[in-house]
Amino acid sequence: MDNAIIELNNITKKFDGETVLDDITLSVKKNEFVTLLGPSGCGKTTTLRIIGGFETPDEGDVFFDGHLINDVPPFKRQLNTVFQKYSLFPHMNVFENIAFGLRIKKMDERLITSKVEKMLELFNLKNYGKRRIDQLSGGQQQRIAIARALVNEPKVLLLDEPLGALDLKLRKEMQQELKAMQKQIGITFIYVTHDQEEALTMSDTIVVMNDGIIQQMGSPIDIYNEPQNAFVADFIGESNIIDGIMHDDYLVEFLGKKFECLDKGFGKGEEVDVVIRPEDLDITPTGQGKLEGIVKSVTFKGVHYEMRIVVLGYEFLVHSTDMAPAGSTVGLTLTPDDIHIMEKGE
Numbered sequence: 001m002d003n004a005i006i007e008l009n010n011i012t013k014k015f016d017g018e019t020v021l022d023d024i025t026l027s028v029k030k031n032e033f034v035t036l037l038g039p040s041g042c043g044k045t046t047t048l049r050i051i052g053g054f055e056t057p058d059e060g061d062v063f064f065d066g067h068l069i070n071d072v073p074p075f076k077r078q079l080n081t082v083f084q085k086y087s088l089f090p091h092m093n094v095f096e097n098i099a100f101g102l103r104i105k106k107m108d109e110r111l112i113t114s115k116v117e118k119m120l121e122l123f124n125l126k127n128y129g130k131r132r133i134d135q136l137s138g139g140q141q142q143r144i145a146i147a148r149a150l151v152n153e154p155k156v157l158l159l160d161e162p163l164g165a166l167d168l169k170l171r172k173e174m175q176q177e178l179k180a181m182q183k184q185i186g187i188t189f190i191y192v193t194h195d196q197e198e199a200l201t202m203s204d205t206i207v208v209m210n211d212g213i214i215q216q217m218g219s220p221i222d223i224y225n226e227p228q229n230a231f232v233a234d235f236i237g238e239s240n241i242i243d244g245i246m247h248d249d250y251l252v253e254f255l256g257k258k259f260e261c262l263d264k265g266f267g268k269g270e271e272v273d274v275v276i277r278p279e280d281l282d283i284t285p286t287g288q289g290k291l292e293g294i295v296k297s298v299t300f301k302g303v304h305y306e307m308r309i310v311v312l313g314y315e316f317l318v319h320s321t322d323m324a325p326a327g328s329t330v331g332l333t334l335t336p337d338d339i340h341i342m343e344k345g346e
């Protein structure tokens with residue numbers, strides 16, 4: 001790809017004979033915010049470590065700005081890494097922590113001061129230069145860890161669950177802050193998280209991984225609205241996944257009824273997964289819906305009600321601003337574009 005800064009071509013990695021990454025190919029554009037997302041153990045960190053040069057792939061190539069860097073050691077790659085554990089130097093103040101990399105490069109003292117001050121300003125920590133690390137909150141410490149990496153002006157910043165140790169409210173604030181900062185300074189971020197909401201909020205592109213394989217790559221909107229398989233549909237947001245069978249290109253049968261749907265490309269008689277988002281289902285008085293079920297439970301969630309509605313033994317999760325009490329019988333309405341057809345998973 002023309003403006004790719006990082007390219008992974010057919011990367012395979014094994015640990016003790018176990019395949020941890022299986023033929024990973026991906027391309028990251030300059031100034032893009034790319035998130036590797038997936039459950040624990042799916043290979044996100046290993047992918048990041050291969051990009052950083054801390055692990056060598058068994059097969060495949062890593063390119064940086066068009067140059068093969070398989071044999072380039074980490075410190076010679078124009079990238080920096082930020083980990084969940086801040087690993088700041090406790091005996092140094094904030095200023096010295098940020099200045100550390102520049103001092104190693106033996107940069108001119110005045111230049112160091114101006115660069116560190118710029119970072120302190122960018123991270124809203126203007127008067128914190130002289131503070132000791134243990135006098136800072138977790139959020140401030142993580143800002144400093146990121147500032148310490150960015151001051152070296154890497155072309156790419158690798159971030160491994162950098163907000164994982166923060167509480168939910170602070171994490172949400174930092175998500176906005178980090179994203180705004182990444183756009184402001186114009187740098188490529190490759191970000192690892194297992195938190196789907198974090199990935200949807202921050203990324204230009206999400207790479208969904210499972211078992212060492214890329215399941216889907218795309219914008220948050222594409223991944224959410226057009227998941228390619230039941231794993232992605234279930235991992236990104238909540239989903240109802242029902243066994244179905246195709247009748248024609250635009251006709252699928254599940255729970256004993258035939259429904260029009262948008263997806264095609266599946267053969268007649270083919271078994272498929274039918275995926276329906278909870279927010280795409282609506283309740284309606286009995287007799288008016290395509291399906292009919294009994295409300296098993298209702299929970300008020302603030303913006304909507306979460307209901308569990310049982311239809312012929314299948315328990316649907318429904319998010320709706322309307323509600324029907326537990327025990328009542330309701331109809332469920334669905335339009336063709338609410339019904340996503342996917343290849344059958346295991």
Ligand SMILES: Nc1ncnc2c1ncn2[C@@H]1O[C@H](COP(=O)(O)OP(=O)(O)OP(=O)(O)O)[C@@H](O)[C@H]1O
Nearest residue numbers: 015016020038039040041042043044045046047194
């Ligand atoms: N140095 C190693 N030696 C042996 N096995 C390893 C090593 N590093 C990682 N693994 C294994 O490789 C698999 C993928 O690990 P990895 O850390 O890449 O996953 P992850 O998606 O980042 O998970 P998490 O979210 O839990 O950090 C896991 O099964 C892990 O146990």
